Amino acid sequence: xxxxxxxxxxxxxxxxxxxxxxxxxxxxxxxxxxxxxxxxxxxxxxxxxxxxxxxxxxxxxxxxxxxxxxxxxxxxxxxxxxxxxxxxxxxxxxxxxxxx
Amino acid sequence: xxxxxxxxxxxxxxxxxxxxxxxxxxxxxxxxxxxxxxxxxxxxxxxxxxxxxxxxxxxxxxxxxxxxxxxxxxxxxxxxxxxxxxxxxxxxxxxxxxxxxxxxxxxxxxxxxxxxxxxxxxxxxxxxxxxxxxxxxxxxxxxxxxxxxxxxxxxxxxxxxxxxxxxxxxxxxxxxxxxxxxxxxxxxxxxxxxxxxxxxxxxxxxxxxxxxxxxxxxxxxxxxxxxxxxxxxxxxxxxxxxxxxxxxxxxxxxxxxxxxxxxxxxxxxxxxxxxxxxxxxxxxxxxxxxxxxxxxxxxxxxxxxxxxxxxxxxxxxxxxxxxxxxxxxxxxxxxxxxxxxxxxxxxxxxxxxxxxxxxxxxxxxxxxxxxxxxxxxxxxxxxxxxxxxxxxxxxxxxxxxxxxxxxxxxxxxxxxxxxxxxxxxxxxxxxxxxxxxxxxxxxxxxxxxxxxxxxxxxxxxxxxxxxxxxxxxxxxxxxxxxxxxxxxxxxxxxxxxxxxxxxxxxxxxxxxxxxxxxxxxxxxxxxxxxxxxxxxxxxxxxxxxxxxxxxxxxxxxxxxxxxxxxxxxxxxxxxxxxxxxxxxxxxxxxxxxxxxxxxxxxxxxxxxxxxxxxxxxxxxxxxxxxxxxxxxxxxx
Numbered sequence: 042x043x044x045x046x047x048x049x050x051x052x053x054x055x056x057x058x059x060x061x062x063x064x065x066x067x068x069x070x071x072x073x074x075x076x077x078x079x080x081x082x083x084x085x086x087x088x089x090x091x092x093x094x095x096x097x098x099x100x101x102x103x104x105x106x107x108x109x110x111x112x113x114x115x116x117x118x119x120x121x122x123x124x125x126x127x128x129x130x131x132x133x134x135x136x137x138x139x140x141x
Numbered sequence: 142x143x144x145x146x147x148x149x150x151x152x153x154x155x156x157x158x159x160x161x162x163x164x165x166x167x168x169x170x171x172x173x174x175x176x177x178x179x180x181x182x183x184x185x186x187x188x189x190x191x192x193x194x195x196x197x198x199x200x201x202x203x204x205x206x207x208x209x210x211x212x213x214x215x216x217x218x219x220x221x222x223x224x225x226x227x228x229x230x231x232x233x234x235x236x237x238x239x240x241x242x243x244x245x246x247x248x249x250x251x252x253x254x255x256x257x258x259x260x261x262x263x264x265x266x267x268x269x270x271x272x273x274x275x276x277x278x279x280x281x282x283x284x285x286x287x288x289x290x291x292x293x294x295x296x297x298x299x300x301x302x303x304x305x306x307x308x309x310x311x312x313x314x315x316x317x318x319x320x321x322x323x324x325x326x327x328x329x330x331x332x333x334x335x336x337x338x339x340x341x342x343x344x345x346x347x348x349x350x351x352x353x354x355x356x357x358x359x360x361x362x363x364x365x366x367x368x369x370x371x372x373x374x375x376x377x378x379x380x381x382x383x384x385x386x387x388x389x390x391x392x393x394x395x396x397x398x399x400x401x402x403x404x405x406x407x408x409x410x411x412x413x414x415x416x417x418x419x420x421x422x423x424x425x426x427x428x429x430x431x432x433x434x435x436x437x438x439x440x441x442x443x444x445x446x447x448x449x450x451x452x453x454x455x456x457x458x459x460x461x462x463x464x465x466x467x468x469x470x471x472x473x474x475x476x477x478x479x480x481x482x483x484x485x486x487x488x489x490x491x492x493x494x495x496x497x498x499x500x501x502x503x504x505x506x507x508x509x510x511x512x513x514x515x516x517x518x519x520x521x522x523x524x525x526x527x528x529x530x531x532x533x534x535x536x537x538x539x540x541x542x543x544x545x546x547x548x549x550x551x552x553x554x555x556x557x558x559x560x561x562x563x564x565x566x567x568x569x570x571x572x573x574x575x576x577x578x579x580x581x582x583x584x585x586x587x588x589x590x591x592x593x594x595x596x597x598x599x600x601x602x603x604x605x606x607x608x609x610x611x612x613x614x615x616x617x618x619x620x621x622x623x624x625x626x627x628x629x630x631x632x633x634x635x636x637x638x639x640x641x642x643x644x645x646x647x648x649x650x651x652x653x654x655x656x657x658x659x660x661x662x663x664x665x666x667x668x669x670x671x672x673x674x675x676x677x678x679x680x681x682x683x684x685x686x687x688x689x690x691x692x693x694x695x696x697x698x699x700x701x702x703x704x705x706x707x708x709x710x711x712x713x714x715x716x717x718x719x720x721x722x723x724x725x726x727x728x729x730x731x732x733x734x735x736x737x738x739x740x741x742x743x744x745x746x747x748x749x750x751x752x753x754x755x756x757x758x759x760x761x762x763x764x765x766x767x768x769x770x771x772x773x774x775x776x777x
Contacts (some may be wrong), residue, residue, distance in 0.1 A: 064760050067753055137750040 048089035055082035069121055069131040073114070080110050142194055143203050146222055149187035149230060150273060153237070153265035156180035160259035169254040171245070177258045178241040181265060185234035192227045196630060200224070202275060209278070216346055221275035224634040225482065229272040229412060232486045233405050236493045237265045239613050240400040243497050246606035247396055247504060257297065257394065264290035268405050272412060277336045277346040280413070284332070284377065287406045292322040294401060295393040310700065311389035318393075321386040328376020328383055335369030338362065352419040360425040367426040370417055371433060378410025378466045381440050385700050387463055391455040395500030398455060403462045403496050404489035411469040411485055415635065418478045422636055434474025438555070438563045438570075441467030443697075445573040449580075450693045454499050454510045457581045461536060462492055464574060468551050471563060477554040477638040479631045483624065484547035491535035491543055491617035495578075497610055498529035502585055505599035506592065512581055513680065514597075517590035521599045524607045526586045528614050533582050535617045537575035537659045545656075546621030552655055557644040571655050575662030580670055587671035588678055 055078055062075025084103040091099020121131065128136050156177040164173050194201065200223035208218040222230070241261065248254050267290055271283025296318030303313040311317040340346055342362055343354045355363065374380075379387035390402045401407070414421060414433065421430045441464045448460035465488050472481035503510065505522060519526045535542035538549060548571060555564035592599065601607075640648070670678045684690055695701065747758060 060760065064757050069752075072756075133751060133753040137752070 045089055045093045048085060052082045052086040052089070055079075055085065067133050069124065069133060069136075072133075073117060073121070077110060077114070080106055142191070142201050145187045145191050145194075146201060146203050146220055146273070147205075149184050149191060149234070150220065150266070150269050152180040152184040152187070153262045153269065157259050157262035157266060160255050160262065164255040165259070167255065169252065173255045173258050174241075174245040174248075177262050178238065178245065181234060181238045181241050181262065184265070184269070185231070185238045188227065188230040188234045191222050192231050195222060195224060195227045199633075204275075213344065214340075216276060216278045218279065219275040219347075220273040220279075221348070222273060224631050225412075225415060226272045228482060228486060228631065230269065232489045233265065233268050233272065235616070236400055236404040236489055236613070237261075237268075239609055240396045240493065240497070242609035243399075243500070243606055244394075244396040246603045247500055248394065249603075251394075253297070257294075260290055260293045260297070261396070261400070264294065264401060264406070268409075271409055275348055277339060277348070277351070280416075281332065281336060284373070284409065285329070287401070287409065288322065288325050288329070288377075291325075291390070291401050291406055292318045294397040295321055295390045297393055297397065306700075306704075310696075311392045314392040317386070317389040317391075321390050324383050324386045325376045328373050331369045331371075331376070332373025335366050335373060338366045338369060342366075348416070355420060356423065363420065363423060363425045364429060367417075367420050367429040370413060370420070371429065374410030374413045375436075376410070377413075378407050378470070379463055380410070380436055380466065380470065381443060382699070384440065384444070384463055385696070385703065388456050388459045388696075391453070391459050395455065395496060395503060398459070399493045399496030399500065402459065404493040407462060407466060408469070408485050408489065411466065411473060411481055414470070414473045415478045415482050415485075418473075418635060421473070422476060430474045430476065432474070434471045434555075434560070434563060437467040437470025437472075437474055438566045439467070440464070441471065442566050442570045442573070443467075445570045445577065447693055447696055448577040449573060450690055452511050452513050454502060454512050454515075454581065454585065455496070456510075457512075457577060458492070458495055458499055461495075461574060461578060464570065465492065465536075468548060468567065468570075471567060472551040472554055475554050475558050475560070475563075476636070477551070478635045479628060479638060480547065480550045480554055482631060482635070483627055484551060487535070487543035487547040487617075487620045490613050490620055491532045494528055494610060494613040494617050495532035495536065497613070498525050498532060501525040501602040501606075502529075502599075504602055506597050509592075509595075509597065512584040513591065514595050515585045515592050516588045516678075517586070518592070518599055519586040520590075522586070522601050524601060526582075528607075528610055529582055529586070531614050532617055533578040536578050537663060538571055538655060539575075539659060539663075540656070541618075541621060543617050543620035546624045549652055549655055550624070553640060553644060553648060553651055554638070556647070556651055557640045568655055568658055572658030572662045575659035576666050577662075579663045579666035583666055583671040584678065589673055 059075045059077075059079030059082060062078065063072060066072050066075055084106055087099040087103040087106070089099075091097060091103075124136065125131055130136070159180075160173045160177055164170050191201070200221060202219065202221045204217045204219040206218050207215075209216040241258070244257065244261065248257050251257065264287060267283050267286025269283070271280055271287060274280045274283060296315045298314045299318075301313050301315075303316060306312060311320075336346065339351055342358055343351050345351060345354075376383045387402060387407065391398055393402070420426060421433070444460045444463035444467060448457050448464065451457050451460065465484070469481045469484050469488070472478075472484060501522065502515070502518065502525060505518070505525075506515065509515070531542070535544040538544045540546075552564060552567045552571065555561075555567050644651075672678070692698070747754075
């Protein structure tokens with residue numbers, strides 16, 4: 042029987058994978074993918090817990106997050122294209138102009 | 142009437158702010174001089190109006206506001222205009238008005254003209270606070286205020302470089318200013334202790350409450366209070382051993398010497414003793430009072446002796462100021478407070494006149510002060526000669542000028558009290574006073590025209606300045622004539638002092654004796670210094686190498702002694718403390734700064750501009766926060 046804990050473990054695993062991606066990846070596009078993975082990990086947790094408690098607000102939040110993530114990707118990808126046009130790469134080690 | 146009190150008090154303050162706020166950085170502006178003089182004149186008019194009011198209706202007491210109210214401490218910002226303070230107010234504003242107008246001419250070519258007026262008016266304001274305050278705290282504020290203004294004005298020409306003491310005994314204006322300020326700090330500590338003792342034992346600083354409760358205190362406390370207050374007075378009035386600053390204070394511009402270091406500020410010590418007369422007239426403190434009289438007499442003689450040989454025009458007058466302050470203290474110490482106040486007023490007029498005359502001479506001689514380089518100036522400076530002659534006659538105590546009435550009364554007091562040693566010392570000093578003041582006048586104005594050798598082209602002061610000085614000259618002549626009415630007026634507040642029948646009986650020959658000493662002094666001065674041709678004055682090398690001359694010209698080696706045994710050990714000690722300070726305090730502070738600086742230096746690498754590493758650090762932060770909250774949950 043698949044219970045709440047399985048969903049939460051899946052969500053935690055996905056979140057950790059996304060988090061590691063954010064930390065380790067050097068390519069901006071890959072960073073985007075990693076954040077999307079993290080967002081969807083959270084979505085799974087929301088939906089699962091919402092179902093567990095019989096409360097719809099968890100699923101509502103998941104929808105909101107999907108909407109926000111979509112718009113974020115729309116804006117973010119646009120910026121990425123501009124960055125790529127400017128530097129001809131998306132490698133973060135190359136695009137590091139703000140030296141302290 | 143309350144408004145008049147505030148006008149008299151704040152008109153100088155407005156003048157100071159006017160000059161200080163609006164003209165501090167602008168070049169010389171005659172408007173400043175005129176406006177400030179006018180404001181001081183308004184203050185004078187208000188003071189005279191108040192004096193008339195006090196004569197007719199008695200004292201005025203106003204409380205402007207509550208100033209300090211903390212727990213049991215309650216000090217209102219109040220002013221009292223009674224017989225004593227109104228006398229001081231009239232004297233201060235009178236001399237100040239003349240000095241302000243005079244300064245318009247004297248400081249004519251000085252680039253810091255505006256600054257000068259700002260300071261000078263601030264001084265007058267502080268002095269008014271000092272004399273008008275109705276409590277010891279307000280008195281102390283004024284006391285420190287005049288000290289600061291004195292410091293600012295002695296060091297007015299701060300740009301002059303330090304020189305060795307054999308070229309200029311005061312070293313430099315800034316040095317002299319610091320000397321005056323530091324020496325006054327020493328005395329002010331005594332004054333503060335006195336004020337604390339009063340508050341501690343009485344619970345108030347209001348004059349009327351303090352004087353009412355004083356007789357109920359123990360003898361020891363009373364003596365301590367009287368001593369401590371007098372130490373404060375000694376500093377401000379430059380009594381031995383705190384006297385050396387006054388002659389060095391002559392580094393300031395001459396109007397300052399006239400106003401602050403002759404007529405007003407230095408008499409604040411005498412004023413304090415007069416104001417606190419209920420303390421000093423108590424039987425318990427008769428020892429302190431006698432000490433004041435003895436010290437005053439000693440200083441009168443001591444300062445006069447140094448004036449005998451000095452060659453510096455202003456320093457001679459400064460010594461005579463010291464000497465006259467000694468006379469005032471002698472009178473106050475013997476219980477003749479009203480005579481002390483009378484001499485204070487008379488002295489203020491003729492001494493200010495004398496100083497302003499000296500300023501004219503300096504102006505004429507391109508700031509030369511050595512009287513041996515002058516002589517025969519009467520041809521070009523007739524008006525100044527007249528003024529200085531009148532002032533010196535008054536100082537020497539020749540009737541019917543002011544000094545005769547006031548000084549003679551002091552000498553008579555000493556006789557009346559049966560203190561014959563003091564009496565004789567004062568009589569003898571009167572002779573010395575006459576000699577040195579006329580030595581200076583004759584060396585400056587009579588005899589051979591020695592200045593020609595040195596290429597000076599003296600010229601008389603501006604006419605308006607000479608006219609402005611005339612009120613002082615008139616007052617130096619006539620003040621003495623009002624001794625009777627002043628006596629009647631002032632004893633409404635101060636204890637009366639009458640001569641005994643015995644003294645009355647002997648008064649005629651006492652007066653004649655003093656007069657004989659004075660006239661002899663003048664005649665000797667005339668014979669020695671005023672003649673021309675064969676009998677003209679020449680420097681006598683033999684006398685000048687003698688022990689006595691050396692002793693006097695070096696001021697009894699007291700400044701040298703102070704330098705050698707106080708200043709030098711103290712600066713050596715300070716050097717030691719400085720190195721300790723560097724090793725402990727500075728090192729601690731530097732260590733803290735270094736730690737912070739190094740931390741910043743090390744952590745700066747985080748900010749490397751790479752988004753990936755920022756994200757890593759953010760991740761570390763997030764993990765740490767989660768851990769922290771987890772720990773908090775577990776512990777909590």
